[in-house]
Amino acid sequence: MLPSPQDIRKGIKLASPAELSHFLESVERRAYKQALYGARDEQSALDIVQNAMIKLAEKYADKPVNELPMLFQRILQNTLRDHYRRQKVRNTWTSLFSSFSTKGEEEAFDPLDILQDSDNQSAPSGPESSLEQRQMIAIIEKDLSQLPTRQREAFLLRYWEGLDTTETAAAMGCSEGSVKTHCSRAVHALAKSLSAKGVELP
């Protein structure tokens, strides 16, 4: 895609291959984690990140550097949404043919898992702080994966990626009002679930 005449006039610097590489390197881990919270499967998460990176490299590689983060977030969210859609269709078909397989998947995300974790949390209260932190991260990540999709998206974009409400709304393709609603619900749900397990973050 060609830079617009205004871009050239303003002297906006377009991303060079090295800059694109550097940008992707800086975002890939967080993108992978985001995809993992949504897809709950490492291979799918890797595929989603790779597809998003390929789309960015193929179509928007010669955009100004400062536009890359927003573009990438938008592409990532769309790729994730495509994944959910495909998964939904696949689940419908598999549940049509065999009711056992979908039951098994649902049971994989049972509240029992959380109960087990809260026990683990309370038992070894003393030892190394790094272990404690890892357990906390595991609890938070599990809670995040269990949030409704839109709430998780809004929370991660707004608080983790540091986008403002307008940018989050643009990346999610919804209004600013619903971003605020999703965010506050997500924050509330996470805080409630964490304090219910007795977790207090530093």
Place this chain on the structure above:
Amino acid sequence: MNNDTLDQTPDKNRPESIAKLLTRSADTLDSETTDKLRRARNVALSRQPAHNSVLALSSGNAAHLLIPHTPQQWFATIILLAALLVSLASYWHHGAEPEVNNQDMSHLDLAILTDDLPMEIFLDL
């Protein structure tokens, strides 16, 4: 869970603290995953269109838009060409039939023009 925990103010678990832990978790990914991510990044970068040639070519030459780039596009192009071939072949194969129909039609036209139509045609109306 018990009621005491629900009454606790959620201020301690602020989104900023959660975000900090998430960043820490992303920074401490295992080496296998980071290797896979690096490979994914290299695949993506290899798909990046060459910088200078894009700027030079896209000044008015739109021919590169017509050439398929991905395997899916090639597949679609081949399907389209095959469909075109089949339809053309069937058109040529059945090319003789319309002439027969035309003869029938001209026979009818002649009958209409010369008022030689049989009565049954009017009765059907």
